[in-house]
Amino acid sequence: MATTTDVDLAEIDIMDMKWFADGAPHDLFARMRAEAPVRWNTLPSGAGFWSVTRHADVSAISRDTETFSSYEGGIFLDPDHIFPLDVTRNLLLYMDPPQHTKYRKILQTAFVPATVNALEDGVRARVTKTIDAFIERGEADFAQDVAIPIPLAVLTELMGVPEEDIPKFAEWTEQIEVASRSVKGDAIPTLMEMSGYLHQQIERQIAEGTTDSLVMRLRNAEVEGEKLTDPEILVFFGLLAFAGNDTTRNTTATGFLELLRHPEALAALKADPSIIPVAVEEILRYTTVVQWFARTVTKDVELGGQQLKAGDKVVMWYTSASRDEDVFEDPQTFDIQRVKPDHKAFGGGGRHFCLGAGLARLEIRVILEEVIRRLDDVELAGDFKRVPNNWANGLEHLPIRFKPGAREAA
Numbered sequence: 001m002a003t004t005t006d007v008d009l010a011e012i013d014i015m016d017m018k019w020f021a022d023g024a025p026h027d028l029f030a031r032m033r034a035e036a037p038v039r040w041n042t043l044p045s046g047a048g049f050w051s052v053t054r055h056a057d058v059s060a061i062s063r064d065t066e067t068f069s070s071y072e073g074g075i076f077l078d079p080d081h082i083f084p085l086d087v088t089r090n091l092l093l094y095m096d097p098p099q100h101t102k103y104r105k106i107l108q109t110a111f112v113p114a115t116v117n118a119l120e121d122g123v124r125a126r127v128t129k130t131i132d133a134f135i136e137r138g139e140a141d142f143a144q145d146v147a148i149p150i151p152l153a154v155l156t157e158l159m160g161v162p163e164e165d166i167p168k169f170a171e172w173t174e175q176i177e178v179a180s181r182s183v184k185g186d187a188i189p190t191l192m193e194m195s196g197y198l199h200q201q202i203e204r205q206i207a208e209g210t211t212d213s214l215v216m217r218l219r220n221a222e223v224e225g226e227k228l229t230d231p232e233i234l235v236f237f238g239l240l241a242f243a244g245n246d247t248t249r250n251t252t253a254t255g256f257l258e259l260l261r262h263p264e265a266l267a268a269l270k271a272d273p274s275i276i277p278v279a280v281e282e283i284l285r286y287t288t289v290v291q292w293f294a295r296t297v298t299k300d301v302e303l304g305g306q307q308l309k310a311g312d313k314v315v316m317w318y319t320s321a322s323r324d325e326d327v328f329e330d331p332q333t334f335d336i337q338r339v340k341p342d343h344k345a346f347g348g349g350g351r352h353f354c355l356g357a358g359l360a361r362l363e364i365r366v367i368l369e370e371v372i373r374r375l376d377d378v379e380l381a382g383d384f385k386r387v388p389n390n391w392a393n394g395l396e397h398l399p400i401r402f403k404p405g406a407r408e409a410a
């Protein structure tokens with residue numbers, strides 16, 4: 001069988017799951033960046049897309065929302081993937097300017113650094129409690145016991161969801177994630193249920209006179225005389241459950257796997273925790289868990305020597321751009337000392353740059369600080385299991401063992 005080093009690039013379908021069985025096919029992406037950075041990829045259905053693998057091209061597409069639209073055909077290959085396009089077009093991710101500019105201005109008032117930084121103590125308390133639940137055992141499943149529950153708890157807390165309803169949320173986000181893996185995934189029933197529930201939460205918070213929750217901040221936010229309506233806030237929460245949850249969990253789990261595979265890096269972080277924020281950036285780069293998003297070409301344009309036509313789809317491979325040798329020295333090496341790598345984990349830059357990047361960085365840092373401080377002699381304790389997906393780079397299971405320790409919470 002042809003391997004990633006000798007396969008004919010003109011023949012392959014890069015979306016084929018066989019290339020992703022052991023994670024992203026980085027050898028193949030390196031060849032594409034060198035030999036065919038903008039290449040037409042035919043799908044089994046006969047349809048196709050332009051596969052874009054270089055850092056510079058991914059940045060250029062992301063910054064030119066007039067030529068490369070998120071609204072026109074959505075951000076996946078099938079416009080109706082997971083939810084019908086007329087539903088998803090209400091989400092920030094699927095908007096183009098000027099609509100995007102207006103909504104983004106209002107929504108980002110809730111994600112300013114001061115608001116995000118104020119969450120640190122709460123996140124740390126949650127991480128402490130989570131570690132307490134298993135530290136005496138000397139073993140855990142890092143994906144299930146740490147990486148999955150913490151981002152979910154942080155998000156639901158932001159939304160003002162009571163603690164006892166978190167399992168409901170876990171189920172809904174799992175249903176959306178499963179739908180996102182199938183070619184014709186349909187998560188409308190889940191969305192309906194979630195919307196009904198969130199609607200009740202908004203009503204409750206209004207009745208109780210809550211003022212400091214994200215719901216209330218968004219209800220009160222006003223930019224140039226514009227305010228969000230309750231249905232718009234509801235839609236935004238639906239987006240957060242998708243955009244802020246799996247992404248953070250996958251980065252935490254795959255990042256910790258890399259630390260286990262590089263014991264010298266883990267030891268360096270244990271010896272000097274002040275370098276953890278630097279390491280978080282390398283984890284984001286190296287794991288780049290959102291592997292791609294698509295755009296639709298709105299007018300004929302040239303890119304990387306190819307003629308793209310209006311209506312064509314382009315797929316920006318963030319996972320490849322984050323390892324582009326034109327930008328990073330020795331890009332396939334996991335180097336926690338790399339300073340501020342210009343990775344594409346949060347997208348290609350420009351208007352859609354991840355709104356939750358500050359919160360994600362904070363969560364990953366605090367999780368690593370606490371786990372590394374409290375777990376001694378931690379190592380891989382068996383086979384890890386990948387999420388079977390060419391869009392998300394994640395882990396379902398990551399068994400670890402360590403020296404049993406003591407609980408810390410009051």
Ligand code: HEM
Pocket residue numbers: 062092093094104155239240243244245247248251289290293345346347348349351352353354355356357359360
């Ligand atoms: C490590 C974790 C995360 C990763 C890897 C990630 C990745 C991304 C990516 C790739 C985009 C698309 C950018 C584009 O199209 O150019 C995005 C957008 C977005 N993310 Fe994140 N994200 C993470 C965490 C979060 C969190 C914690 C939140 C919120 C609580 C969040 C909220 C959003 C929103 C609202 C958008 C849409 C922004 C827009 O369209 O203007 N993300 N993210």
